[in-house]
Amino acid sequence: MPPQEQLRSILATDCGSTTTKAILIELVDGEYRLRVRGEAPTTVEAPFEDVTVGVGNAVREVEELSGRTLMRDGEIIRPQSGDIGVDAYVSTSSAGGGLQVMVVGLVRSMTAESAQRAALGAGAIVMDVVALDDGRRDYERIERMRELRPDMILISGGTDGGEIRRVVEMAELVAAANPQARLGADYQLPVIFAGNTGARELVTGALERATQLTVVPNLRPTMEREELGPARDEIQELFLQHVMAQAPGYSKLMDWTDADIMPTPAAVGTLIEAVAARESINVVGVDIGGATTDVFSVFGGTFNRTVSANLGMSYSISNVLAEAGLDNILRWLTMHPDPRRLGNDIRNKMIRPTTIPQNLLGLMVEQGVAREALRLAFEQHKMLASGLKGVQRQRDISDAFGAGGAESLVDMMALDLIVGSGGVLSHAPRRRQAALMMIDAFEPQGITRLAVDSIFMMPQLGVLSTISDQAATEVFYRDCLIPLGPCIAPVGNARPGVPCLRITLSRASGSEIVDVPAGEMRLLPLAEDERVQVTVEPTRAFDVGDGRGRAMETQVAGGVVGMIVDTRGRPLRLPEDDAERIATLEQWYRALGAYPEVPVERVGEVG
Template sequence: MIVAVNRFGSILTVDFGSVHTRAALFDVVDGVYQLVARGETRTTTGYPLNDVSVGLDRVLREISDTTGRQFLDADGRVITPELPNRNGVDWFITTASAGRPMRAVLVGLSPNLSLASALNAISSVYVQVEAAIHLGDNRNEEERLNAILLARPDVILISGGVDGGARRTVLELAQIVKLAVDLTDVQHQPAVIFAGNNDLHGDITALFGDYEYLYLSPNIRPDMHGEMLEAARLQLSRAFDRFKETFSLDFALVGESSTSGIMPTSQGYVPLVEYLSKVKNGDVLSVDIGSSATIVTAALSGQTLSTIFSDMGIGHSADRLLERVGLEAVQRWLPFYCQPDELTNYAASKTLRPATIPFNLRELYIEHALLRAAISRAVHNAYPRWNGVLPQLAQLIVSGAALSGTGHAGYTALLAIDALQPQGVTELVSDPYALVPLLGALAPHHPQAVVQILESGAIETLGPVVSVSGLPKQDKTAFKVKVEMEGYSLEETVLGGHMKRIELPAGEWAMLEVKASRGLHIGGKRKVRLKVRTGTAGIILDGRGRPLPLSVSLAQLAQLLPMWVHEMTGDPLQEIPESWLQAPQEKATQSRRLRRGKRRRGKDAALDERLSTMEAAAIEEDELPALDEEDLDDEFMALLEEDDGDDLGDLRDVLS
């Protein structure tokens, strides 16, 4: 139930992605906060414009055309607060993942304790670790100093020492960091975050004096057995904001206008996923695959963790993605023979032109194979203890233009299910407008508005997914489903190896009864009865089993993948051409034989024509002459000799 709220003020949210800049305007409508308008355009942080404010101006003009409201003043700044004539907004919330990641140096006592915790802390920020300094790195002080200077860091994170523990060694490492900062040009001095022994805060402050970019955080490793990462991540967010405004000058104007500063997109997921986990009373997983990076955020058993993989994007870092996941992980999702060069060339092309879309059916399969492999590997790396098998989840959130922008709810659901293979009954949600991180950035300022926006349907619910686990027999009953709604009842049988989508009006509640066949189960149970809410894809039934049956022949896979697309979208079945299933060597051999056959048929026709002419002439003279070589001209003899050569070639092909 949505409860009316006093107007907190109009809210403008903007996310600057590597490829797209997305904006959304929220305001009170009929007593509750709702999405009023949205816009999307290309991000302009790179060449040739190198100014993110150009993209901001374009996307806000889209919303202005819809609402009649002006958002920018004469200097290009967002107008805050809202004016009496309704121009401007009261809150301007921004997140960003565009541009290069921060270069980081980690400093700690032990790689297995303090540095491991530091890595966990930076996993939620767009960071590329350039160097790690610790007591066991076999460097002297001069070498450690040079390592820091050569890394040209944007941020240095110092950790080490449990509370009340090591002091002298931590301070010695901090002194090296201070010297490196002093030797760095003022315009490029890094932010320094100290997240070690809490007892050293006074000593660290005295050491760095009035250094403007020193941030103190509670110890990320207060004892040997636990971590406290949130405070350090908050300081990393401040460092990221400063990095965007200082070293990415095109963000400076945006940062000045923003109410909350520029928050990393990844950190916006944490509060929203944590909130949704409490609402759903279960575990929630969010996966965002972007052009440059993939973000995995999960709220599991009351703990929320976000991890960024900055080399696993489907656009700018497509070449590094392919190198990271490997050719086999991509090829297992291709229903045709694909040489390694074709994959590497496609990935290189996407890296150079990340905004391009697949040109034909073959490229579409390659793009989605990369996407499936990226999501699967990212989740596995974030949670290796799952061993590639997801636990029972209450909700699964997917986002990223390549995933949520397919144009069909059923296709988006298919890609997400293929990549993640959920078990039991899971609610599947798509975030095509990148609202989840923006609402997460808004949550600390106005949580009630966030709740109302979520309940208003601003984020697309694809629907519940019922997945059978085990190995169902192909085309045999995997499970049966009964759906009951007010004035409506339906029973369906789902066959093994197939998918089915029950199309129902979105947002309706239904009672679902599921009974799995012998040897199979739904989230560990043979029978399940629960209340579900339909989505834009209706109710999704997956009878393919877990794990998915991909270890089949190429010919079988060429039948399965198009069939699953057909079953989930209702589009005409697009069969894979027979020629795509042949290896290049086989194609070359068949092509040579085809060309040889054409030449042979051409020569036979010429020979027949010559004989027919001679026969006709002989009939006119009432006699048929013998075919001696003297009767054959040079051209005719050449045809015979060339034809004999082809016969020998055919014989070699048969015997080889």
């Protein structure tokens, strides 16, 4: 690969569980810009069982759209020569279900929780947490370990100089389970021991024959301190060495790339952290995929990530139905589909995950499911981010007993930016739909910027930042991030129609005053390249950030949707009476121009 400053073109792919996405970035007039994007079904599964087939197909589409030749003899041509080939190729991967880790610790809220944070920070899905106080019996723990088939196991437990025997007991349980790796029958399961240094020798004795054991420094050396870095790095290293190398076609893919293949969530996290740091803001990022929903947050510079492993739009869509309940999905619809049929249709999406909504009702159902998946994933994030102060922090001893630090780090009023990513948000036919889904699910408070990842390329830009920060940053701001506009949402509740907000917009052309009563959605024009001074005066029952009834003045930037004023109240409640609910929804959707008007007689089955 040429030196970073000489990169003329970069190809980046993200091998997702359903689709492989490829982007071509080129240096144009001294600036990196997205040239084209291509996609193809991921080919980890039968009949292909080779991830590079899907990569090749996605790149072929990039070739067709860009008119450039990028592959020859089934390989990516590097470096660029004339108009042929690219200077660098990078990739992320969550195909095959991503990186699946099982965590073992002594106490759920202490060492096991620290281990869980290390695994999540490394971009893993935590399949289960086995701990002495998990309420299971040993045989149940053994059974669980046998049945889950994780990609690796992370064992924590004991502070240095503390408990040894219990740690060894847990290691013995792992040895007794003799768990088999998910991919590849002929290699031993990678196990990382990151517990009490005094237990190392005994743990090694218990595990070295049955597993591929690696020992790293204790991730909880004292009760008051976490050191997650070494365990996290080792997880990513093992992901490359073992898991990726075993997945169909990945050894070939690893030979192609100019940087290590990153787990998709780790790449997205890298990017979100960089954005928060660059702008000194609080950010929530969400990536809603087919199988999982990842939520990332940076508040006061502290990064947290959670993954809701079974909340997604295709593979896990039935679980959204099960967890949220059909009624919660139906409440976002302005029609009355046959609930039985709707249940079947949602389940069929699970078993045929790449199908797309074909009519308006189908679209609204999918977006209703998305609202519920996002809402549930965000609830989980707020809960797990509670007292979860990121990596390498000093944890107070009271945290261990649940007495202190229980408050969530997620402060919606202090939140500056929400970035949505994933097919249902990035590919919503109208951007207003994406804005509405995020507002309904996250219920932002005060003044919050909304944005979406235009064509779902945050993963590729995250891994790209490891070889060229400049290219990643320039493409992110110019081509990836689509500003939807600000959302102004006061906290409080009042009867619909009573005075709520007075908004004064100071534009170059003059001032404009808008009064918005409670219970409404309003869309004010504010173009993407426009910045205005805005004064928001809430009535006494409402707060936009400076306290109840206190006015707030700030500058806001526009977006492709405009300025959304949401006076529906917080927490958001829909009318219980069905007719009233539908009338209210129709009013809100119409105010935003969220959906096309389709004649009633054509609103039939879910498509």
